[in-house]
Amino acid sequence: MWRRSLLAGLLGAVVACGPAAAAFDRAAIAAQACGGAAGMTDAANAMAAGLVDASADDAKWTVALAGAAIDRGLKCGPGGAMIVRSEGAVNAVTLSPVDGGGGTSPLLSLKNRPLFETVRAAATLRSGATADERGAALAALERRAGSLPPEFFEKAAETEADAGLKARILGVGQAALLNSPDMPKRIAAIEHIAATSDRRALTRVDGLKSDPAYRTDPAFRGAVDEGVASIGRWLALSNALNVFYNGLSFASILFMASAGLAIIFGLMGVINLAQGEFIMIGAYVAYAVQETLRAVAPSLIDWYLIAAIPVVFVVTAGIGVAVEATIVRRLYTRPLMTLLATWAVSLLLVNLMRVAVGTQNLQFVTPWYISGGRLLMGDFIVTWNRLFAIVFAAVTLALTWFVLKRTPLGLNIRAVTQNRAMAGCVGIATRRVDMMAFGLGSGLAGLAGLALCPIYNVNPQMGSNFIVDSFMVVVLGGVGTLAGTAIASLGVGQINVLIEPLYGAVAAKVIVLLMIIAFLQWRPEGLYAVKGRRK
C-alpha cells in the first residue's frame, strides 16, 4: 500500500535523524527544496521529522515554506530559495525581503504533493493561531496520520491548549499506532479506526487478518473481528445513504427540469420542445447576473445564485410569454404542429446563443456554500452543490404547489386544466390563463437552469440533454399533476441510481426508459391521472 511505503520512507528518515532530531536546519531544508524532485522529497521528510520537536516559530516557518511549494510561490534563484508573496519576495530561510528577479518555480511532482500537504497541515497543527485553524489541519491529517512520526501526535497534544482538540489529536495519534509493537496500543488503534467506519478503515483493519498476531493473540483477533463487523454494518448503512442521496439528487434535477413542462403540458396539452432551451437561458441569465454583480458589487458576488432567482424567473417567464403569444397561441388546435414549432424555437434559441455568446462553457464563480462536500458518516458524503439543487427543488415544489392551490391564478389554471370549455363559460379568460401558465412553466424551467449551474456545464447545447427524460417523467407522473411529476422524478431517480452500479450508466438509462415506455403502454394515463369521460 502506498501509504505504508510512504510511512516506511518517513520512518527511515526519522531513524536516520536519530532520536535527538532536534536541529531544525532551515537553511539545509530550503536548499534541499531547490534540489529537484528528489531534493524536495528529502526536504519534506526532514520537515516532517523535525516537526516532532520543532518550536512554534519553526513550525510557522514550515507552514510558509510548504505552502509556498504547494502554491508555486517557491522560487529558486541564484541567491537560493525565495518565497514569492503578493507583497514581494522574501528569502526562504530568513524571511527577509530580497529581489525576486530570476530563477524558476519548481513544480511539485505527484509524489511530493501529498508530502508537502501533510507537512503543511502538521505544521499548522503545531502553530495555528486559532483552534479552528488547527482543527481543520487535524482533519486534513486524519487520512494521512500514518505518514507522520508516531510521537508527533503525542507532542502536538502536549502543547495543545484546547481540551476538545487535544482529545482528537490523541485519538488520531492512537490510530496511527496500528503497527506499534505494543499490543494494547494496537488494539486501541483498531478500535479507534473502526470508529471511522469507512472503506479505508475496513481495508486497514481487514488487512490485519493476515498479521501473525491474528492467529496467536485472541484479544487481537477479537478486536479485529469486532472492528471488521462494526465497520461492515456502518458501511452498509452509509452505502445505502449514498445511493439514496444520489437518487435524490438526480430526482431533484429531473423534477426541476420537468416541473414547468408538467404545467404547460397538463394545461394546454402542448408539447413544448423548447423547454430545455428555457433551462439553458435560465443558466445564461444567472451568468449575466453574476457578471453584473462582479461589475457593480464585487463583494456580493458569492450571492449571485440567490440574487439571480427573481431575475431568471422574470426573464425566462417573459420569453415564455412572448413565445406563447407569437407562436403557441396560434396553434392550440394543432398540438402536433406546436411540437414542431417549439422545436424550431429551440433550434433558434440554441443558435442565437451560440452566435451571440459562443459555444464555450460559461465560467461560474463557485461560492463557498456550494463548493465541496462533507463526509457525514463512513463513506456517505453530502456534496453542497447537489444539496443546493435538492433544497432548491423542494422549495420550488412547495412554492409551485402554493401558487397552484392557493392563488387565484392557480385556481384558474386548475379550472382550465380540468375543463377548458366550462372554465371559459364561467368567465375565466382562458387565453390569458394559458399565457400566464406558459410563463410560469417557462419561469420554472429557467429556475432549473439556475439550480443546474453549480452541477453541470453551461453552454448552448445543455438544454437538449433533458428533453426526453423530462417528458418521460411528466407522462409517467400523469399529465397535469405536480405531485405525480414529483413522485415520478423520485422513482426514476432512485431506480436509475440503483441500477447504475450493476449494469453501468447507459444500461441504467435504457432500462429505466424501457420500463417507463412499458408502463405507459399498460397505463397510458400515468401514475396519477385525472379521469373523465372519453370524448
Place this chain on the structure above:
Amino acid sequence: MTVAVLVEGLTVEFGRFRAIDDLSLAIDYGEVRAVIGPNGAGKTTLLDVVSGVSRAKSGRILFDERLELTRRSEAAIARSGVRRKFQKPSVFEALSVRDNVEIGLGGANDAGSKEKVAAILETVGLSDHADRLASELAHGQKQWLEIAMVVVSEPKVLMLDEPVAGLTDEETERTAALVRRLRTPGRAIVVVEHDMDFVEAIADRVTVLHEGRTLFEGSMARARADARVVDVYLGR
C-alpha cells in the same frame, strides 16, 4: 316481441363519481324512446356504455336478448347492429359526403351499395351535396350526414345523442320528420334530447334519468304531469 336493449343493474363510475347507479331499463323494437334528464344525469354515459365507448363497473346489457354488450369492443357492437350518433356532430371532415356514408355502410361493397347510399342521401336531403367535403357542410347538414352514416347500415338499435342541438326550428322539424320515417317495427330508436317539443313529437315513451337512476318512465304527457320530473328537470 323481443326486447331490443335490456339494461340490468348497470353501474358506471369515473374515479369516485358514480355516473350511472344500478340502472335497469328495457327498450322494445319498434319504439322511439327518449331519454331525458338534467345535465349529469347519465344520459350520454348510458349511450357510451351501450355503444362500448365507456366500460361498466357492474351490470349487463343485453342486445336482442342474446348478445351481452358490456365486454365487447365498440366495433363489434356496431357490427352487431347497434349504431349511435354522437352529441357533437362527428363526421369525417376531410372526406366527401358520399365517402362518409359509404364508410357508414361498412365493408359490404356489393351491387346494391351505391343505390343504398343514394337512397339514404335522398332521405336526409343531402343528395345535392354528395360530392362536397363534409367540412364544408352547415351544422344542421352535418347532423343529418351523421344520421345518414349510422342509418345506412340499417341498424336494429339506433341511438341519437341530441340530434337537434343547435338547429333552427325548421331544421328541427325536418329532423323530427326524419326520425319518424326511420322508425320501423324491427328497429329501436333511442333519443337523448333536451328539446321537449321535439321529444314530444317523436317519442313513444320517455325515460327520465336523475343522478344515474331512473326517475320516471312513461309517456311524455305523463312525464309533464309528474311532480318529481317537474321538480328536478322540467320545472326549471
Place this chain on the structure above:
Amino acid sequence: MIAPKKAYLARALDDRVFSGVAAATLLAFAAVALWPGLSGYRVNIVGQLACFALLAVALDLIWGYAGILSLGHGLFFAIGGYVAGMHLLEQSVATTGITPDIVQFMGWTALPNWWGPLGSFSIALLAAVAVSFAASFAFGWVSFRSRVGGVYFAIITQALVYVAMLLMFRNDTGFGGNNGMTGFQTIFGVPFQTPGVAEGLALASLGALGLTLVGCRLLMIGRFGRLLVATRDDETRLRSLGYETLRLKLAVWCLSAVIAAIAGLLYVPQVGIINPRVLSPELSLEIAVWCAIGGRGRLAGAVIGAVVVNAIKFSLSATLPELWPFVLSALVILVALIFPNGLLDIGRWRPAMLTRPGALQPKDAPS
C-alpha cells in the same frame, strides 16, 4: 375489368401536384441514367435525396393520412441501414478478403457468424423487411391497443428511438457502437469506385421512390386511404361504425416502417457509413419537419419537403454553415404559422392573411 383499372390509375394522377412530383422523379431518373455529364458527386446527392424522400413518404403515410405522428421513424430507417451495413461488410470480406475496421475495434477475430447469411442480398432485403415489420408490429400493437395516441404516441416513439440510440452507442451491443460500420469495399462484388455504381444506387433509390409513390397513391385514393383519413378525423366515430381501427392503424404503421427500412437500406451504400446518429431524436424529428414543410397528407408534399430541406442543407453546410439552423427554424415557424398545409400553399397565400393568421386553415385540424 381492364377499363376500371385504367380509370383508377388515371385517378391516381389526377392530382396535379402529385403528377408533377412523379414527373420530376421520372425526369431525375432519366437524367441520372442518360446524362453522362453529371458528376458522381451529384448523382450521389440525387440518390441520397431520393432516400430521404422515401423516408418522408413513409412518415406521411402515417402522419398525413392516419394522423399518427411518429418521432421515432429513425428507428426503422436504422434497421434498414444496419442490415445494409452488415450485408456490405459480409459481402466485402467475401470478395476482397480485407478485414474491416469493425472487427479490429470490436475486439473480434472475424465478423460474427450469424451475420453470414446477410451476405446474400435477397436475405438481407428479407431481413430488413422482416425485422422492421416485427419491431413495428410489436410496438404498434401494444400502443394502439392501449389507445396511446396524439402527442403521447409522438413522445413515446421519441423515447423509443432515444433508447435505441443509447443501446447502439454501446460497444457491447455488438454493432460497432459509436463508430458504427464503415469501410465498405464492394457492392455486389464490384468495388465502390467503379464507374456506374453511384448511378446504379441512385437509380435504385429513384426507382424505389417512384414505385412507392405510385403504389401508395393508389392505396391512399382507395378505400384503405379513405378509412385512414376517417381514423385521423374521428377515430371513435369510425370505431362506432363497426371498424377495428387497431387493424387499420397497425397495417399502415407497419407499411410505413417497412418503407422506412428500405430507405435506410438504400441510403447506407450511398453514404458509406451507418452509425447510431441516425437514431438521434433530432433526425426523426426532422423527418416530420420535411413532411410539414412540404405539406402533409398528399405524398407529393413529403417528397418536395424532403428534397427542398435537404438540398438547402447540403448546399449551406459547405458554404454558409452558420446560416443553416436559422433557415431551418424560420422555415418551420413560417410553415406552422402561415402555411399550415406546407409550402404548396404558397400559391394560395395573400398578404391580407398576415393579419388573419390561420386563414389557410389546415384541412385536417384534429379537434
Place this chain on the structure above:
Amino acid sequence: MSKFDRRTFLRTTGAAAASAILPLAAPPLIRSSRAAGTVKLGCLFSSSGTMANLEGRMNFVAKMAAEEINAAGGVNGSTIEVVTSDPASDWPLYAQVGRQMLSETKVAALFGCWTSVSRKSVLPVVEQNNGLLFYPLHFEGDENSKNVVYVNSPPASSVLPAVDYLMSPDGVEAKRFFMVGSDYVWPRTINKQLKGYWKTKGIEESAWKEEYVPFSFSNFQTIVNQIRAFADAPGGKLVVVLTVVGSSIPDFMREFANQGISSSDVPVLGLDMVEADLEGLDTQKLVGHLNCWAYLQQAKGEANQKFLKSWADYVGKTKAPFRPDVAIDPMVSTYDAVHLWAMAAKKAGSFDVPEVRQAFAGLSFDCPSGYKIGMTAENNYVSRGVFIGSVNASQGFDVLWQSEGTPKPVPMSQYG
C-alpha cells in the same frame, strides 16, 4: 384533394420539378473556381453540435496558418484559400462534406475531424477519391492509411509514456487503475491496449476497473462513489485514466473535486483533457491532476511565444468567439498540419496528392511545442514530443514532465 386552378398547377408543378432537379441542373453550389493563383484547403470541423466548442476553433487556426504562409509568398506561386464547413458533429455529414470538398470544391487537402468516429467515416471518402486528410488529434492508432496524415500521436508514443511515468517511482508508483471512458472506439481501444500493457508488466486483472458512459453523460455521482470505494480498497495506489470526451470531462472533474478527492489522494490522467475543458471550473481543487499531449500551452521556446501571439492577434482581428489566451494541442497540430502540407507541396513543386505524399519523407518543422517534428518515408505519421501536464490553479496546465526527444510513432499497437 384540394382544388387548384390552372395557374397554381403550373406554378406548383414547376416548383416541384425544379426542386427535384435543382441539385442536378443548378449551377454548382460551391463554385469550383480554379482561378489561377489560388489553391484550396478544406476544413472538416464542426461549429455546431456537441463538438463545436473544441472543433470550432480549428477553422480559425487553419485560416491563420494559411495567412502566415500567404504572407510569406504562398506556395508554388499560389495563395492558399481555406474553405470551412459545418458537419454539425454529425458523423455521416463529415463524409458527405468531405466528398463534396474533394470532388466539387477540388481542395488540395482536407484538415479535420476530432473524434475517431468522424475520421472513420471520412476515411473511405479520401481513399476512394485519393485525397489527403490531415488528422490533428491523438488517437487510438491501429490505422495506417496512405490517404491520412496522422499529425498527432498514437497511444504508444503518448499514452504509454504517461502511464509509465505514473507507475514509476518518480510518479506515484501507481498499482491500480480505474478507467472511465466515453463509450466509443477511442477509449475502448486505448483501454484495451493499456490492459495489454499492464499484463506484460505483471499487473493482475483485479487491479483495474472499467466504466463506460454515453456521449455527453453528466451525472458522475455514482461513478465517483465507486472510485472512492475502489481507492480505499487494498492493493496500492490508484490512478484514474479518464477517456471521457467533450462536456463529460468538466462534469467528471467537478464531481470528483466536490466529493473531496484531491490529486494527492487519487490522481486523474485525463487523456482528452485540454485547457478548454477547465473553463468554468474551480481548478483550485483540481490542482495536480494530469493530462498528456504533444503540446501544452506552457511549452517553452520562441516558436510557442510566436504562436500564442499570432493566435491572440488573430482572435482579436477576426472576433472569433474563442478565448485568445487559450491554446490547445489540436490547434497546434492543425497549425503544424497546414505548414507541413505547404512544405511538402513546395518540395514537390505540385499540389497533386501522390507527389505531395512523396515529399513527406524527411520533412521537419519547428513546432510551437518546442520540438522539431518530422516525417519519414515509412508511414504518414508525424513524430512529436510528449508532455505530461499538471492542472494549475489558473485553469491551465503546468509542464510536469516532457520527453527527451520525439519518440518514433508506432502505428500498430503491440498490446491487445
